Amino acid sequence: MKDQIIISKATIDRLPLYYRTLRRSQEEGLEIISSEELGHRLGVTPEQIRKDLAAFGQFGKKGVGYFVRELIRNIGEILGLDRKWSFAVVGIGHLGWALVHYRNFKALGFHLAAMFDVNPEKIGQDIGGVIVDPIERIEEIIKERNINIGVIAVPQSQAQAVADRLVGAGVRGIWNFAPCKINVPESVKVVNEDLSVGLSSLSYYLGRML
Amino acid sequence: MKDQIIISKATIDRLPLYYRTLRRSQEEGLEIISSEELGHRLGVTPEQIRKDLAAFGQFGKKGVGYFVRELIRNIGEILGLDRKWSFAVVGIGHLGWALVHYRNFKALGFHLAAMFDVNPEKIGQDIGGVIVDPIERIEEIIKERNINIGVIAVPQSQAQAVADRLVGAGVRGIWNFAPCKINVPESVKVVNEDLSVGLSSLSYYLGRML
DNA sequence: TAGATTGTTAATCGATTAACAATC
DNA sequence: TAGATTGTTAATCGATTAACAATC
Numbered sequence: 001m002k003d004q005i006i007i008s009k010a011t012i013d014r015l016p017l018y019y020r021t022l023r024r025s026q027e028e029g030l031e032i033i034s035s036e037e038l039g040h041r042l043g044v045t046p047e048q049i050r051k052d053l054a055a056f057g058q059f060g061k062k063g064v065g066y067f068v069r070e071l072i073r074n075i076g077e078i079l080g081l082d083r084k085w086s087f088a089v090v091g092i093g094h095l096g097w098a099l100v101h102y103r104n105f106k107a108l109g110f111h112l113a114a115m116f117d118v119n120p121e122k123i124g125q126d127i128g129g130v131i132v133d134p135i136e137r138i139e140e141i142i143k144e145r146n147i148n149i150g151v152i153a154v155p156q157s158q159a160q161a162v163a164d165r166l167v168g169a170g171v172r173g174i175w176n177f178a179p180c181k182i183n184v185p186e187s188v189k190v191v192n193e194d195l196s197v198g199l200s201s202l203s204y205y206l207g208r209m210l
Numbered sequence: 211m212k213d214q215i216i217i218s219k220a221t222i223d224r225l226p227l228y229y230r231t232l233r234r235s236q237e238e239g240l241e242i243i244s245s246e247e248l249g250h251r252l253g254v255t256p257e258q259i260r261k262d263l264a265a266f267g268q269f270g271k272k273g274v275g276y277f278v279r280e281l282i283r284n285i286g287e288i289l290g291l292d293r294k295w296s297f298a299v300v301g302i303g304h305l306g307w308a309l310v311h312y313r314n315f316k317a318l319g320f321h322l323a324a325m326f327d328v329n330p331e332k333i334g335q336d337i338g339g340v341i342v343d344p345i346e347r348i349e350e351i352i353k354e355r356n357i358n359i360g361v362i363a364v365p366q367s368q369a370q371a372v373a374d375r376l377v378g379a380g381v382r383g384i385w386n387f388a389p390c391k392i393n394v395p396e397s398v399k400v401v402n403e404d405l406s407v408g409l410s411s412l413s414y415y416l417g418r419m420l
Numbered sequence: 421t422a423g424a425t426t427g428t429t430a431a432t433c434g435a436t437t438a439a440c441a442a443t444c
Numbered sequence: 445t446a447g448a449t450t451g452t453t454a455a456t457c458g459a460t461t462a463a464c465a466a467t468c
Contacts, residue, residue, distance in 0.1 A: 010435065035450075062450040062451075063448045085416070189416060199359075204225070207289075220460090245425075271468060272466070273423075432459100433461080437454105440453085
């Protein structure tokens with residue numbers, strides 16, 4: 001693996017799509033796939049796929065294609081999906097509730113290890129064997145359960161405060177659903193998931209298309 | 211407005227962020243803002259902001275900055291937020307439930323006009339004055355209520371079928387939460403909101419950061 | 421007028437596409 | 445061997461950053 005080379009964000013964001021499509025292809029019984037075929041299933045050019053993969057090594061066989069099982073394993077390792085990250089969801093409102101029930105996370109090797117809320121009605125609820133804890137215990141529980149990722153699903157007004165506590169408790173990554181910027185030390189990676197961007201850009205394009 | 215020039219997707223995706231930050235600045239009582247200050251609040255360079263805005267016209271005053279109220283109106287028009295788009299959510303599972311309760315949509319001028327599900331327990335439910343209808347009535351209701359945007363929140367296996375019906379019923383845009391590609395005619399714009407991408411890329415970066 | 425800040429042009433950087441040699 | 449398909453280099457395209465003239 002070429003560790004020196006900086007890989008583009010665009011490439012990283014495509015890898016999960018490759019991974020998912022390969023797994024689906026595997027379920028269909030496919031053992032070998034060409035960049036042509038994979039590209040067709042994904043809506044990405046074959047050149048793009050080969051270039052993206054080449055950044056990490058040589059996974060294919062010339063004149064043959066890629067072995068599906070092997071490529072799944074390789075991409076999984078690149079993405080770190082073999083590490084079984086633990087995550088905590090903070091804020092069990094409508095969105096948090098949807099997130100803790102989202103099945104694809106488990107399929108990707110992520111483990112829901114804790115949930116937090118301020119609302120006494122939510123606290124104590126059991127979701128798939130995990131209990132909603134009061135937000136006061138966030139530092140304690142995150143350390144205790146070795147949680148790496150914090151998911152922010154609280155209102156905007158509390159997002160920064162929650163981020164600060166998550167960082168203080170030692171998480172290394174934050175997945176932020178609050179529609180605002182959050183400030184964290186450089187050692188912590190933030191991925192923003194801003195739902196209003198998608199809908200607004202759709203509005204933009206609809207306004208232009210005849 | 212320079213209609214000829216193709217505006218980059220990156221620019222379009224930043225406009226909603228500008229819009230939101232400007233509205234918040236306005237709530238704080240700010241009447242004039244410089245690209246410097248706006249950039250600081252957003253985490254974007256001032257040059258980037260000026261370039262993005264310049265693609266649509268001259269909204270600022272040299273030596274002064276941008277009038278907040280005016281710029282909000284201008285960006286709102288560019289994004290088409292003044293058009294009061296109507297949208298329908300298909301699939302009132304955990305995610306669909308969260309979406310129909312998401313308040314920011316209304317604040318952006320989007321109107322939830324219909325909901326659909328196959329589950330008899332969901333059908334007939336009233337959410338904020340809108341009733342969940344059986345999916346059989348999708349064509350009829352979308353036409354009747356002049357719905358422009360369809361939101362797909364059904365399982366992957368049904369996403370394409372729902373997309374086909376939405377397109378058949380005449381929606382012009384689809385906001386797809388199912389983790390798969392959907393095929394539509396060129397005249398229909400699709401925005402994919404794939405939650406597993408965000409989490410996977412977070413996993414990637416965590417694996418690399420020391 | 422002097423200071424500030426935009427809008428725009430030029431320079432740089434990065435990502436995609438095209439082409440093709442290597443090789444299974 | 446002939447056909448197919450990768451991996452990689454070169455060419456193009458697009459987006460960001462830097463610089464500065466215009467002007468409030």
